[in-house]
Amino acid sequence: MTQDMAEGLAGRLRGRVVQATDADYDQVRAVWNGMIDRRPAALVRCAGTSDVIEAVRYARARGLMVAVRGGGHNVSGTAVCDDGLVVDLTPMRGVRVDPAAGTVRAAGGVTIGDLDSETQAFGLAVPMGVVTETGIAGLTLGGGLGWLRRRYGLSCDSLISADVVTADGRVVVAESDPDLLWALKGGGGNFGVVTSFEFRAHPVGPDVFFAQVIHAGSDARSVLRAYREWAAAAPDEISSFAILWHAPEDESIPAEHHGTPIVVFAAMHSGTPEEGETALQPLRDIGTPIADLSAATSYLEAQRFFDEDYPAHVMRYYWKSRYLTGLPDDLIDVLVELNEGSPSPHSTLDVWQLGGAFARPGTRDTAFGDRSAPFMLGIESNWEDPADDEACIAWARRVHTTLGPFSTGAEYLNFPGLYEDSDRTVRDTFGPNLDRLAVVKRRYDPDNVFHLTHNIRPS
Numbered sequence: 001m002t003q004d005m006a007e008g009l010a011g012r013l014r015g016r017v018v019q020a021t022d023a024d025y026d027q028v029r030a031v032w033n034g035m036i037d038r039r040p041a042a043l044v045r046c047a048g049t050s051d052v053i054e055a056v057r058y059a060r061a062r063g064l065m066v067a068v069r070g071g072g073h074n075v076s077g078t079a080v081c082d083d084g085l086v087v088d089l090t091p092m093r094g095v096r097v098d099p100a101a102g103t104v105r106a107a108g109g110v111t112i113g114d115l116d117s118e119t120q121a122f123g124l125a126v127p128m129g130v131v132t133e134t135g136i137a138g139l140t141l142g143g144g145l146g147w148l149r150r151r152y153g154l155s156c157d158s159l160i161s162a163d164v165v166t167a168d169g170r171v172v173v174a175e176s177d178p179d180l181l182w183a184l185k186g187g188g189g190n191f192g193v194v195t196s197f198e199f200r201a202h203p204v205g206p207d208v209f210f211a212q213v214i215h216a217g218s219d220a221r222s223v224l225r226a227y228r229e230w231a232a233a234a235p236d237e238i239s240s241f242a243i244l245w246h247a248p249e250d251e252s253i254p255a256e257h258h259g260t261p262i263v264v265f266a267a268m269h270s271g272t273p274e275e276g277e278t279a280l281q282p283l284r285d286i287g288t289p290i291a292d293l294s295a296a297t298s299y300l301e302a303q304r305f306f307d308e309d310y311p312a313h314v315m316r317y318y319w320k321s322r323y324l325t326g327l328p329d330d331l332i333d334v335l336v337e338l339n340e341g342s343p344s345p346h347s348t349l350d351v352w353q354l355g356g357a358f359a360r361p362g363t364r365d366t367a368f369g370d371r372s373a374p375f376m377l378g379i380e381s382n383w384e385d386p387a388d389d390e391a392c393i394a395w396a397r398r399v400h401t402t403l404g405p406f407s408t409g410a411e412y413l414n415f416p417g418l419y420e421d422s423d424r425t426v427r428d429t430f431g432p433n434l435d436r437l438a439v440v441k442r443r444y445d446p447d448n449v450f451h452l453t454h455n456i457r458p459s
Contacts, residue, residue, distance in 0.1 A: 003019075003021075005062075006019055006042055009042075009044070009054065009055075009058050012054045013044065013046075013047070013051045013054055013055075014047035014048060014050065014051055015044060015045040015046045015047035015048075015051045015091060016044075016045050017042050017043070017044055017045075018042065018043045018044075018045060018088075019041070019042050020039065025043075028043050028045070028088070029043060029080055029086070030072075030313050031069070031072040031073070031074070031077055031079050031080055031313075032071075032072055032073040032074075032075070032133070032310075032312045032313065032317075033074075033075055033076075033077050033315075033316065033317045034313050034314050034315055034316045034317075035077070035316040035317065035318070035386075035389065036077030036080065038077065038080045038081055038082045039082055039083070040067065040080055040081055040082065040083065040084055040085065040086045041064065041083050041084060041085060042085055042086070043069075043080075043085075043086040043088045044058075044085065044086065044087055044088060045088050045090065045091050046087060046088060046089055046091060046092060046109075046195075047091055047092070048092065048195075049163060049165065049171060049195040049196070052087055052089070052108075052165045052193050052195050053165055053169050053170075053171065055085060055087045056087065056165055056167065056169050056193065056449075057169040058085070059084070059085040059087075059449075060167065060168070060169070060449065064083075064084050064085045065081050065083065065084030065085070065452075066081075066084060066085055066087060066449055066450065066452075067079060067080050067081040067084055067085070067086045067087070067452055068086075068087045068089070068189055068193050068450065068452075069086055069087065069088045069089060069090060070089050070090075070108055070109060070135035070136070070137030070138050071090070071109065071110075071111050071133065071134055071135015071136070071137065071138065071139075072090065072135065073111075073131070073133055073134040073135055073138070073312075074135075074138050074414075074453075075317050075318070075319045075414075075415065075416070076416050076417065076418055076419055076453070077418075078419070078452040078453050079138075081452060087193055088109075089107070089108035089109035089135075089137065089193070089195065090109045091109060092107035092108050092109035092110070092195065093107060093109050093110055093111075093114055094106070094107045094110070095107070095110055095114055095115055095118040095119075096118075097118050097119055097121070097122050097124065097201065099122040099124065102124065102200060102201050102202075103160065103198060103199065103200055103201060104118070104119055104124070104126060104198070104199050104201050105196060105197070105198050105199075106136055106196070106197050106198075106199070107195065107196055107197075108135075108137045108193070108194055108195045108196060108197070109135065109137075110135070110136050110137075110197075111132060111133055111134060111135055111136065112128040112129055112131070112132045112133070112134050112135075112136060112139070112146075112303065113132035113133065113303075113304075114136075115128060115136055116128070116132065116299075116300055116303050117300070119201050120204075120205055120206060120299060120300055122201075123203055123204070123205060123206065124201035124202060124203060124204065125148065125201065125202055125203075125204035125205065125299060126155065126158050126199045126200075126201050126202070127144065127146055127148035127149060127151075127152045127153060127154060127155050127157070127158055127202075128144060128146045128148075128155055128303075129144060129145065129146045129155070129414075130145075130146050130147060130303070130305070130306050131306050131307055131310050132303055132304050132307055133307065133310075133312060136155070136197060137189075137194055137197070138189065138414070138453075139155055139414060140155040140156050140159060140184075140197060141156070141184060141186070141187065141188050141189050141194065142186065142188055142412075142413050142414035142454075143155065143156055143185075143186045143368045143412065143413070143414060144156055144414075145352060145358075145376070145412065145414075146239075147239050147268040147270070147302060147303065148202070148204065148239065148270055149239050149352075149354070149356070149357070149358045150234075150236045150237075150238065150239045150353065150354070150355060150356030150357055150358055151202075151236050151237050151239070151270050151356060151357055152202050152357055153357040153358050153360070153361070154185075154186070154358060154366075154368060155199075156184070156185035156186050156366060156368060157185070157357070157361065157366065158199045158200045158201070158202070159181070159184065159185055159197060159198070159199055160175065160198045160199060160200055161173060161174050161175035161181065161197075161198040162174040162175075162181070162184055162194045162196060162197050162198065163194065163195050163196040164180065164184075164191060164192040164193065164194050164195070164444075165192050165193040165195060166191070166192040166444045166445065167192065167444065167445040167446075167447060167449040167450065171195075172192070172444070175198075179436070179439075179440050179443075180440060180443075180444065182366060182367055182436075182440075183367050183436075183437055183440040183441075184367070185366035185367050185368060186366050186367040186368025186369065186413075187367035187368075187430075187437050187440070187456065188413060188453045188454050188456070189450055189452075189453045190437070190441050190445065190450055190451075190453070190454075190455065190456045191440060191441060191444045191445060191450065192444055192445065192450065193450075204270050204299055205298065205299030205300075206298055206299060206300075207272075207273050207296055207297065207298055207299065208268055208269060208270055208271075208273060208276055208296070208297065208298070208299050208302055209268070209269045209273045209274075209275075209276025209277045209279075209280060209294070209295075209296050209297075210266075210267070210268050210269075210276075210294065210295065210296075210297050210301075210302045210305065211240075211265060211266065211267040211268075211269075211280040211283055211284055211294040212264065212265070212266050212292070212293040212294055212305075213264070213265040213283065213284050213286070213289045213291070213292050213293075213294060214247075214253060214262055214263070214264050214265075214289055214290050214291040214292070214293075215262060215263045215264075215265075215286075215287055215288075215289055215290060216257060216260070216262060216290050217260055217261030217262055217263065217336070217339075217340070219263070219287050219288070220244065220261065220262075220263045220332075220336045220339075221329075221332055221333065221336055222287060223263055223265075223286050223287040224242060224263060224327070224332045224335070224336075224351075225329065225332060226286040226287065227242045227265065227283075227286065227327075227351075228326075228327040228332075230282055230283055230286065231353045231355075231374075231375075232374075234279075234283075234353070235279055236355075236356035236357060237269050237270050237271045237275070237276070237279065238267055238268070238269050238270075238276075238279060238280065238353075239267065239268055239270075239353060239356075240265065240266065240267035240268075240283065240353045241264070241265070241266045241267070241350055241351060241352055241353065242263060242264070242265055242350075242351040242353075243263065243264040243265075243266060243348050243349070243350050243351070244261065244262075244263055244335055244336065244338075244339035244348060244349040244350075244351075245261070245262055245263075245264060245339070245347075245348045245349075246259060246260060246261055246262065246339075246342070246345035246346075246347075247259060247260055247261075247262045248345075252291055252293055253290065253291050254290055254291070257290055259345060261336075261339055261340050262290075265283055265284075265286070266305065267280055267283055268302050270299075273296035276296070277294075277296065280294065309346075310382075314384070315346065315382050315383070315384060316382070316383050316384065316386065316388075316389065316392070317380070317381070317382055318381040318392060318393045318396050318417060318418070319378065319379060319380050319381065319396070319415040319416075319417065320379045320396055320397070320399075320400045320411065320415055320416070320417045321376060321377060321378050321379060321411045321412040321415040322376070322377045322379070322400065322403045322404070322406070322407040322411065323370075323373035323375075323376050323377075323407055323408045323409075323410045323411070323412070324351075324373055324374070324375040324376065324377055324403070324406055324407055324408075325373060325374075325406060325407065325408060326374060326375070326406075327351065327374070327375055328406075331403075331406045334402060334403070334406075335349055335351075335377075338395075338398070338399050338402065341395070342381075342395055343383075343388060343391040343392055343395050344381065344382060344383040344384075344388060344392050344395075346382040346383055346384070347380055347381045347382050347383070347392065347395070347396075348378075348380045348382070349377060349378070349379060349380070349399065350377065350378035350380060351375050351376075351377055352375060352376040352377070352378060353374075353375060354371070354373055354374055354375055354376060355374055358371055359371045359372065363431070363432065363433070364432065364433060367430070367433055367436075367437055369410065369429060369430050369431055369432075369433050370408065370410060370431060372408070373407075373408050373410075376412055377403060377407075378412070378415055379396050379399045379400055379415070380396075380415075381393060381395055381396035396417070397417075400417075409428045409429075410428055410429040410431070411425055411428070411429050413425070413426075413429060413453075413454045416453075416454060419453075419454065419455075422454060422455055423455075423457075425454065426454050426455065426456060429454075430456075434456070435459065437456045438456055438457060438458060438459035439459050441456045441457070441458045441459070442458035442459050445458065446458050
């Protein structure tokens, strides 16, 4: 892209064009995953929907690859591309809550933290993820699992409508096309650039009860078996994790356990703190913890629980997933052994409790598809040194392969690795919904302009 071309595009924008010659180019092109280092020809810092339209039309007219950045938190790094044009929604951070209607409108660059702050001012919340720097756009389009999943479902289950800029530079209101709205509920960024989301909001907070219970790795097998039984009977107000990890050097954990394998139970009850403390006591009574940090807290603080463990631009991340058909003893043995063999103490194996409201929609009700699995395993390989890239990625892939026999075959597409074998993953995950998704893709993006995420090919 020449300077004249960039100036010509900039003249049609309210935002700005950023190129390699600009002082802030490296800052603007950086995404959350420190492993990603891509150099686009330009980034369009969009001030609104009209800028998105101009950017998409410009890229199409010149045959440029298009990447779309919402919060820039996508672990695969596809919010930025080499040599193409990045449609950057980061400046679009507006949020408008309608407390009487119980709805909220949020622009495409809004983060979970932005949305939480505005909705909690009215005692409301939208189900979102568990790291507040995450953009709501990619999260919602991929489904959206968080602390409210068992009470109110996925992020996409609360999606009412959306404004979408299509590949030919038109604006479509998804509410006017049931097929498009259906496809946005878990079908990813395949159908256009979503510049605005409208969600149903739910009463939550301001305070909740949050459980954080830590067990020694030597007790991992017994406490995970007990967790399995507890999770089967837990009320929908509770969403929980069992996290296999290595203990950090934190004063809340006895020093003799630092650097050794541990199991962390983390759970939030979305009712009153008093109700939550009672309901979560059986989880806290499992085994003999080495630390119990459970307490009443604000919903906003609960949402920020994981934030400090995932610093932007510093750590290197490679994440995959498996939906599990259960948590049998032999799988627990495998998980314990794989955690013990992790090459990085920052890596985790996260058992997400599912069920409840997450599981109620039928397979064809949303593009997201089958929700029958009682657990999901998040495979999080996290490390600091580039010299460890090969070993840490290989470990995550080994976990993914090893757990195949214990899984449904589907994966949570917000944890996509680097989109290896993307066609198979898409086929196995969407199952009977793939044909309908391909028809919607053909209507709105027949030339497959938006293909950098889990790509659904036009039928």
